[in-house]
Amino acid sequence: MNELDEITLTGLTVFGYHGVFDFERRQGQEFTIDLTLQLSLTAAAASDDVADTVHYGELADRIAGIVAGEPVNLIETLAQRIADATLDDPRVQNVTVTVHKPHAPIEQTFADVSVTIRRGRR
Secondary structure, X not given: OOXXXXXXXXXXXXXXXXXXXXXXXXXXXXXXXXXXXXXXXXXXXXXXXXXHOOOHHHHHHHHHHHHHOOOXXXXXXXXXXXHHHHHOOOOOOEEEEEEEOOOOOOOOOOOOOEEEEEEEOO
């Protein structure tokens, strides 16, 4: 088996309406997504053809659609939806998804809150 390479997309910021509280569902807020995909990039490196790799522009559009789409209560659920969509591409063996919610309704001063999940093929 080939060693797994990585494609990383960080800082994808999308406005969404996720949260437990009604005001979060009404007002919305920005969420920032970081993704690391593990897959073999050997074929893409040899062919120099974008068809042989994950097109990160198309992936960013798909993830943005999920974040801007149907609201969920928990960023854990949002992270799982993003992981599932990423693993729809059979070339992706593993994915790490971090969902940042820097404007979470926390009374204390904080810089960020995030959830990170790691999923892979069974």
